[in-house]
Amino acid sequence: MDRGFAGIEGPSMKFSVIIDALPHLLGAAVTTVWVSLLGVLLGQVIGLAVCVARQSGGRAADMAGGVYVSFFRGVPLLIQLLLIYYMLPLIGIDVPPLVASIAALGLASGAYVSEIYRGALNAVPHGQSEAALALGFPDRSIWTRILLPQAFRISVPALVNELILLLKASSLISVVGVAELTRTSQTISAANYRPLEIYLAAGVIYLAINGALALFGTLVERRLQQA
Amino acid sequence: MLDLSLLVQYGPALLRGFGVTILCWGAGCLIGMVLGFILMLLRQIPVKPLRWVIRAYIEVIRxxxxLIQLxxxxxxxxxxxxxxxATAAGILGLGIYGSAYFAEIFRAGYQAVPKGQVEAALSLGMSYGSILRRVIVPAMLVSTIPSxxxxxxxxxxxxxxxxIITVPELMYEMQTMAAETFATFETIVGMALFYWLLVEVVSRLGRRLEARVTRFLTHASPQGSSTQTATARA
Incomplete structure (x- = not known):
């Protein structure tokens, strides 16, 4: 036997299995993309709320926000995911794995996003909000008209980066049985005994999505700079 | 909450798991740094195809x-x-994963070394090896230690x-314990708290190391300005 190292018959690489599996993999990739997008969206909302609460909500809010950020940045995502997956049913909320996964991704992302916004807010010159205050702007409009629009523009590169990170992290939700790209690759390679080819294909798909996201990020950045 | 007798029963397994975790982490970091450093050095060689290959490697890993790499x-x-x-694959996987990121960190550090220092060393007749060892690496270490x-x-x-690939590290042992005792929720909460602490400890120790490595910055300067740069990061 000169080929087929692992006791598999025939040549060691067979690309036809990739073509056979491709429709399934691409379908699963779509799931990966929208789960990640929902996670990022949720993360945006949470991150923004936490950031604003920490900046303007007094000491207690700042401390609670600090604990939240520290916890979700310090604990591995896999553990957060299992925590939410097992915790929600305990407090009476029975959710499908998909919802638990999006919640976990959103909570984790929110912690990072709130720090991104904090950094961006610090980059907005302090004089601007003082000037607005002197002009009699109410607190709310200082946030919505002066601070946040600028903070958002400053934070675009970091937010795109966060989206790419979350897309990669979403591979972990395969553990709770969500049929996204990683899980589907596992299922397929368990059926056809071709893990090398299938995981290579999955890796290429992840790479392509991330490449597209990075490109999209550059375009948005350029657009915002012109504006 | 958690039945304490469980801890007695599963204590040895958990300790062993923690040992495997530390082993994988330490060996993975080491392999990652060594590989990353070699990649960074190879990238300095002005041969285009070699640079493309390394660049592609880094982009693919990042x-x-x-999980897919594993x-x-x-x-x-x-x-x-x-x-x-499983354990060997895990260590190698961590090392390969880390190497791409370390390569980028080291590259940034390499570029941050003032050219004049290297030129001065060259004009003093130092060989590339000793320039690397005595000029570039020490300067790099200082600027890259936070990263x-x-x-x-x-x-x-x-x-x-x-x-997930069945390396018998702490998480794996804890999941085994959870599955055998049905104390799933308590175990996961315990695990979350433990890892929170572990990552905090690693970061704190890292900051200490950082302060130690950059200590000369505070001593070398007369007073004030650079003291602040050294402590500002901590």
Missing amino acids: GTPF FLLYSGGPSIGLRLE IVNMMAILTKETVVLS
């Missing part, structure tokens, strides 16, 4: 999930004759992913 190594490896035991520490903290968190 653009794909760690599966490829552990399940896909045997198809090309690479049969690794290195950060990456090491990230790798601490990534070790739990190894449990």
